[in-house]
Amino acid sequence: xxxxxxxxxxxxxxxxxxxxxxxxxxxxxxxxxxxxxxxxxxxxxxxxxxxxxxxxxxxxxxxxxxxxxxxxxxxxxxxxxxxxxxxxxxxxxxxxxxxxxxxxxxxxxxxxxxxxxxxxxxxxxxxxxxxxxxxxxxxxxxxxxxxxxxxxxxxxxxxxxxxxxxxxxxxxxxxxxxxxxxxxxxxxxxxxxxxxxxxxxxxxxxxxxxxxxxxxxxxxxxxxxxxxxxxxxxxxxxxxxxxxxxxxxxxxxxxxxxxxxxxxxxxxxxxxxxxxxxxxxxxxxxxxxxxxxxxxxxxxxxxxxxxxxxxxxxxxxxxxxxxxxxx
Amino acid sequence: xxxxxxxxxxxxxxxxxxxxxxxxxxxxxxxxxxxxxxxxxxxxxxxxxxxxxxxxxxxxxxxxxxxxxxxxxxxxxxxxxxxxxxxxxxxxxxxxxxxxxxxxxxxxxxxxxxxxxxxxxxxxxxxxxxxxxxxxxxxxxxxxxxxxxxxxxxxxxxxxxxxxxxxxxxxxxxxxxxxxxxxxxxxxxxxxxxxxxxxxxxxxxxxxxxxxxxxxxxxxxxxxxxxxxxxxxxxxxxxxxxxxxxxxx
Ligand SMILES: Nc1ncnc2c1ncn2[C@@H]1O[C@H](COP(=O)(O)OP(=O)(O)OP(=O)(O)O)[C@@H](O)[C@H]1O
Ligand SMILES: [Mg+2]
Numbered sequence: 001x002x003x004x005x006x007x008x009x010x011x012x013x014x015x016x017x018x019x020x021x022x023x024x025x026x027x028x029x030x031x032x033x034x035x036x037x038x039x040x041x042x043x044x045x046x047x048x049x050x051x052x053x054x055x056x057x058x059x060x061x062x063x064x065x066x067x068x069x070x071x072x073x074x075x076x077x078x079x080x081x082x083x084x085x086x087x088x089x090x091x092x093x094x095x096x097x098x099x100x101x102x103x104x105x106x107x108x109x110x111x112x113x114x115x116x117x118x119x120x121x122x123x124x125x126x127x128x129x130x131x132x133x134x135x136x137x138x139x140x141x142x143x144x145x146x147x148x149x150x151x152x153x154x155x156x157x158x159x160x161x162x163x164x165x166x167x168x169x170x171x172x173x174x175x176x177x178x179x180x181x182x183x184x185x186x187x188x189x190x191x192x193x194x195x196x197x198x199x200x201x202x203x204x205x206x207x208x209x210x211x212x213x214x215x216x217x218x219x220x221x222x223x224x225x226x227x228x229x230x231x232x233x234x235x236x237x238x239x240x241x242x243x244x245x246x247x248x249x250x251x252x253x254x255x256x257x258x259x260x261x262x263x264x265x266x267x268x269x270x271x272x273x274x275x276x277x278x279x280x281x282x283x284x285x286x287x288x289x290x291x292x293x294x295x296x297x298x299x300x301x302x303x304x305x306x307x308x309x310x311x312x313x314x315x316x317x318x319x320x321x322x323x324x325x326x327x
Numbered sequence: 328x329x330x331x332x333x334x335x336x337x338x339x340x341x342x343x344x345x346x347x348x349x350x351x352x353x354x355x356x357x358x359x360x361x362x363x364x365x366x367x368x369x370x371x372x373x374x375x376x377x378x379x380x381x382x383x384x385x386x387x388x389x390x391x392x393x394x395x396x397x398x399x400x401x402x403x404x405x406x407x408x409x410x411x412x413x414x415x416x417x418x419x420x421x422x423x424x425x426x427x428x429x430x431x432x433x434x435x436x437x438x439x440x441x442x443x444x445x446x447x448x449x450x451x452x453x454x455x456x457x458x459x460x461x462x463x464x465x466x467x468x469x470x471x472x473x474x475x476x477x478x479x480x481x482x483x484x485x486x487x488x489x490x491x492x493x494x495x496x497x498x499x500x501x502x503x504x505x506x507x508x509x510x511x512x513x514x515x516x517x518x519x520x521x522x523x524x525x526x527x528x529x530x531x532x533x534x535x536x537x538x539x540x541x542x543x544x545x546x547x548x549x550x551x552x553x554x555x556x557x558x559x560x561x562x563x564x565x566x567x568x569x570x571x572x573x574x575x576x
Binding site: 210212213215 | 408413429431433444449491
């Protein structure tokens, strides 16, 4: 095992052991905190496919996070009022079933990513950053001015959604669902990175002409990567809304996009567990420093600056050294 | 006469006032090495780019295996069997030598959109990639990160990636550049055999290599082809001697 793999295993172990300990010690708040970290990690794992593998600096991933959140909000709010979403030409009812909500969240955010990607990926560099930011802001202002689902105030649901065979209101049981999803997505992501697609995408980041010259379209590679990336971040959005039993336009704001990117940068861009470590540290710092000072973001900013200046591979890069090349 | 595999008809390209390609019509026939020579800045790379698809000509056509490929992009031309190597290496530097070769195998096989099984575990792709590395003599470096390769080895890898495409024609922009005496000699021998696999349009400054390899030579000066012929004809062409070989008439 490489150092990075050992590190990843240790992080995974912590994600299992710490909440179990909190459960045994009857500290539900700590379980919820870890759940939040795991969900934000999932959002970062999504972004990391675009950012790390594809080199696509998207400042619009809040769009997918928010769409996932609103997919949950819309479906659950209709279900709790027994009010169908659509009656004609055919009936669409709300639902409280998590698996269906996830499916809708993934599909909706995937379609949005496909559309946004198809337009944004015609540009690159700073223009790409700006255009993804603009799309994110468009959705943000749309949500604010959409009264049917709470507008600026957001949308609350009374009870957490259902998962067959589990009591989702029990923090540890909801956490198990989140952790299982995170682990599954991490596994798929690690396969994706080593697959022919991942190899080509990563090569397109380094030298697009090289990829074109062997007959592969960099645009197509990036569009697929961006779509997969948006789907994962959308799933995280649905879980995040479920955790809080609340969704609001804040989930769609550019600050959210920035925070998701911060997880990835702190933990390590293009590192499988980078966003996981990043989100855990972020939540830890927020928890520790947020109590001490309202200006904890300043400390976060300093940390970020240090990492960008001195530790290009983020925390994982610093601890595990140069990765990849051959495995 | 056999049909040319690759052909340009009246290719014209200007950059502002600079006429980089002026009404260029050349062709590449089965089994041949057609060398394109000319002084620095003559427009050789510009012509290659228009043939390979990176640059759209202002006027004229590129025909490949009888098809007008002028409107097609680089990737589409590559999929039709046109392999190109670059004057300045374009490789995925962080990846290993084998991974770069695999990329070619994936492009050729149309298998870049496989999402689950590791690329390194796919026997079909590996066989193609390893075979190409073997042919250019890079097998021992398969696991080396590309940025660690010497300049000459990078040139060899460029050729290996082109080979993985099993192309119908090669377009090579100065493959010998910076190889040194021994390296040039090896690559010359290699290209000599390669022409039986697919014909080569070869831009080259190394005159020993050109005279040893070329079935035909075209001379490009200031964006214009001033002569095309056998090595013997070109050596004795008075225009070429004045314009290019630097002799007084
Ligand atoms: N994109 C571009 N925009 C403007 N001018 C260009 C561009 N590309 C090439 N040129 C100019 O066109 C001319 C031909 O360049 P090109 O690279 O084709 O020459 P070359 O024959 O390949 O030279 P060398 O032997 O040095 O490789 C040069 O004067 C170059 O500066
Ligand atoms: Mg050139």
